[in-house]
Amino acid sequence: MPADLDTAPYLPPPAGIRDGLAFIKARLLQPVTVQGAAMQAIAETAEPFNDSHWYWTDDNAKALELLALPAVRNAEPALADSVLDFVLVMSPGEAIWRRLAAPQIQARRLDPRDFLVVTPFHSFEGDLSRGVLRQSSRFNDGRERVAAVHTGHLLEFQLGGRKHCIDVEDSITDCGLLRTVDGITLFHESTIEAPASLLSRQAQPVATLRYSYDIRADSAAILLRVTLRALAGIQLSQLRLTTACDALSDVPRTCHVGAGGTYATPKLPPAGAAYLHRGPLQQLLLAEAGNPGFAHTLHLRPRQPDQVVSLSATTREDGRLQWVVLRHAASRLPAGGEFAIAEDRLLLAGGDLAQAPTVMSLLDSREAMAGIDPSASYDHGAELNAVATYWRHGMADRYATPVPPERLAALRAWLDRHLDAFFAAVTPQGDAAGHRVYVRGLAFVILALDTMLRGTGEARYRLALGAALDLLLQCQQRGANDGVFFDSGGNTGYLDCHAAGILALARLVEPGCDARIAPALRRALAALRLGTIMVPVGGASLPYDTIVVRSRMADGGWTEDGAFWTYKAALLLRALRVVLSRRAASHLDLSPAEADRVVTFARACSDRLATTARRHSDGVEHLTSPHAGEGNSETQAWVLLAEAEATAEEADAAIAAVAAITGSADPAPAPDPAPMPAPANVPEPSPELLHEARTLRINVKMLAATLAQARLAGLTETATLPGVPRRFGLGSRICCQADIEQDWLRHWCRALGTSPRYHRKLWEDCFVPQALWEAGMLEPGRRGLGFAVGTEDLPAFFVGRGIEVLATDLDASDDRADAWRDSGQHANRAQNLYRPRLAKAAECDRLLGFRAVDMTAIPEDLLQGRFDFVWSICALEHLGSLEAGEDFIRSAMRCLRPGGTAVHTTEYNMDQDRPTLATGPTVLYQRRHLDRLARALAADGHAMRPLQDPPGGQHLFDQLVDVPPYPHEGGPQDAPHLRLTLGGYTTTSVGLIIQAGAA
Helix, strand or coil: CCHHHHHCCCCCCCHHHHHHHHHHHHHHEEEEEECCEEEEEECCCCCCECCECEEEHHHHHHHHHHHCCHHHHHHCHHHHHHHHHHHHHCCCCCCCEEEEECCCCEEEECCCCCEEEECCCEEEEEEHHHCEEEEEECCCCCCCCEEEEECCCEEEEEECCEEEEEEHHHHEEEEEEEECCCEEEEEEEEEEEECCCCCCCCCEEEEEEEEEEEEECCCCEEEEEEEEEECCCCCEEEEEEEEEEECCCCCCEEEEEEECCEEECCCCCCCEEEEEEECCCCEEEEEECCCCCCCCEEEEEECCHHHEEEEEEEECCCCCEEEEEEEEEEEEECCCCEEEEEEEEEEECCCCHHHHHHHHHHHCCHHHHCCEEEEECCCHHHHHHHHHHHHHHHHCCCCCCCCCHHHHHHHHHHHHHHHHHHHHHHCCCHHHCCCCCCHHHHHHHHHHHHHHHHHHCCHHHHHHHHHHHHHHHHCECCHHHCCCEECCCCCCECHHHHHHHHHHHHHHCCCCCCCCHHHHHHHHHHCCEEEEEEEEECCEEEEEEEEEEEEECCCCCEEEEECCCHHHHHHHHHHHHHHHHHHHCCCCCCCHHHHHHHHHHHHHHHHHHHCCEEEECCEEEEECCCCCCCECHHHHHHHHHHHHCCCHHHHHHHHHHHHHHHHHHCCCCCCCCCCCCCCCCCCCCCHHHHHHHHHHHHHHHHHHHHHHHHHHHHHHHHCCCCCCCCCCCCCCEECCHHHHCCHHHHHHHHHHCCCCCCEHHHHHHHHHHHHHHHCCCCCCCCEEEEECCCCCCHHHHHHCCCCEEEEEECCCCCHHHHHHHHCCCCCCCHHHHCCCCCCCHHHHHHHEEEEECCCCCCCHHHCCCCEEEEEEECCHHHCCEHHHHHHHHHHHHHHEEEEEEEEEEEEEECCCCCCCCCECCCCCECHHHHHHHHHHHHHCCCEECCCECCCCCCCHHHCCEECCCCHHHCCCCCCCECEEEECCEEEEEEEEEEECCCC
16 A cells, blocks of 8 residues: 555645546536535546546556545545445445446437437447348447347247248338437337238238337336237237347356346256246346456346246357247237337346346336446455445545544445455356456456455455465466466466556565565566557557566467556556565565666656656646557546655655666766766756656657657658568668658568558668568578577568578577566577568468577588578677677678678667777677778678768758656657667668579
8 A cells, every 4th residue: 555645645646646636526526416426536537538538447446446545535635525425325235336427318310221229338230121120339439339139039839720830020010210208119029910811812011010129218128018019809829929139159167047036057958949948037147158347148027027928048069059939928819909028128238146146126217227327346356445445444544524433334234245255156066067267357356455455354364365366377377378377268468467466565565474475476576577568549550668577379470458548557657666665674685677667667657657747737647658649537547646655755766767767777887988977966967857858858758759759650651661662772771761751662562561660670670681682692592591580570581581590599598698588588499489460370380490500600510601692680789799790790701602792780889980899798880890890701701782871961860769667668669769868869761682503
């Protein structure tokens, strides 16, 4: 718990938190009515987004956790208590409802054959002329999908001693959409005919049948009404009207039947049709498999349960449910008479069987249902942790306005009830046995239990905390995904869930704690690395360098999830700050290298958050991403919680640690022959001045990023990219802006599946294939050898062109590989390099090989001149000295056939008149060193293309020198990064092209 806000409750909250809370009050806090009670709640966004204005329970709970801190509640008591009231009213019984919304209904398409109706929580589309109604849950992040198909109805009856079964959808004669006082009714009507027979040679009309779906603006439920009217003179008997759901086999589903006050889960037939239940029933649940917070459940409740005679189902050959049919019976229908039934249907985008009774009670009251989406909350733990935080401080009498004892008792009962419900949900019994855990929610349950244990000391919370910790550790992976937390049943790690796991473990670290916690925490920290993810920007998918967690996929490739979204960076920063505070308190033993990584990642997160903070006249808004135009309630709350986690002392310590790490990690430049003495009595810069300097740095980078985006957009609009590469006459060359804007670079960007940016690493990735293509080396049947390939795309790219590739990297057991492995830039087998978008797995199996190779001691069998080309990208400068890199280049020429081509990129020092970094983990080459290398290669019989200087001073981005945070450290992704500071020098990349001489 944040120390300064916890133990100094009567101090005002820090300025950053005050400004963020001011924005919440001014822009997000709105009056709402929940089940007839007026209160205030925090809206998702300041303005309706995608025609929706939602109030998420878990987002309000995240804000409540901050508001419950004594320093904050004492400053904003009315706000804290109002948000608490909203969380409580949205969590009756054992359920926690997901969200509230104002009434809304839109008919966006009116054609009954292709209609679209939208309510706050659902969208409805389909073809009423065919009796098809498809229903989806509404989200704003692209996760909408059809989760219920209302169709497949039948009518069975007896007429004149003959039994008939009519497919309703085949007999529709009328359909449409009707406006009502509170919504829209969809309907389709059929004329029912008895088929021709020997006695009656023509089909005989006998009845009309109408199915209608009442959709209300203020309700998540729909009302299905079915009315059968016999024609004059026609009497029907043995009636069976059906209500059905079809097309259920897209995901595995289970049926739960509520009858007689209990729920049963009948076993589905292996294939074909079977009865699952006979007799009346009160409720039917069609539940998707998977995490209860995300899997859909369709609740069906007959309003005349005694008229239900059976439930039948049809499954496919794979055992998946396809079709369910409820039959409603009447013995006879007199001429001109009417048989009517009704059924409530409620599609939830999360929930489980335990919530079924509460859902039933909700359906009984229109006022209780108004505006509520009773799907289960995603972050079940967020609500528990927030209420626990409020309860603990109230019990400890840390609030200036005390909490009444009866309210504290009610909060304790609420917590115990929902903790029991949580464990019942994640450890279900019977056919649904098996843990079903959402890591992020579980992590916050652990925080809640830790808070309750510290507040009470009771054994029940200690036991529950141990059980929750067991579940969390079961979610932590071994093997290729070592240290990463996966949701149960999942195959991907997500940075926010992983960060929540780190936060939970760090909060539990203390003397005498469970011996498993510290090792698990260190493994989780080691799983963090720098990487590149593809993010959606303006309809395109662009690369974004950030902190990531990586997951090995079934096809052998990797997927990465990172901190593009601000809430993920904020949650990770919060977790890392707790880690640092535990280390500072001597509760967590981290090596200097481990601590350095934590501080570096924390700095990157903090700088990342600085890029998405936008000041308004009424507070500070935190945008959802670097490319977003607005923030939301979850982002706002989690950024403020990350700020609350750091005391002023911790912040100063982190800044000092960062400075120390920067000085030790970046090699220091060689001293001048006569260094100037340090001036005496120079005061340390004030925190305000340091803040202004950091802000100025970010402002300059953001301005440069905006200019770069605008220039690239203009080039893309006016330029026509050729379908094949063009010869440019590339020589050994220094990276420059003009190259980024050339057709040759844009061609290879497209081929590699990326987009042009003013970034030197992108230039390197395109320089190598252009140089090889111009040399005739990218033809099928060629052989290539790559050194220190790390996680490059080029091996798979070459394989996709029919080239045999041997990729190499330093042996994983070599201590020198540690830094590359920790940052996710090391390969130890060919499967690390598979890229399905560039080469099929079968091609990689056939053409891509891997071998551990030390570039300072290339094995003799590789030096036999059997390769057409060799390459390396920014590797030779890490061999310890300038001479070691030059020796590698000369040695690697022995791998080539006569006339073969070598292409290497490395670091280039633009400062020609000063000493350079000649030894150390990173060395910087200058022109004189490359000229010396060219002479040595010529003496060996090879020819290095002459080094071409860039057109210096002619282009803006050749004159901008980037400073930290760099794009891979969380800085603006589109900021120009052609020049940068390294070791006190201005540096860039240089590419060398060398042709092997005759044997």
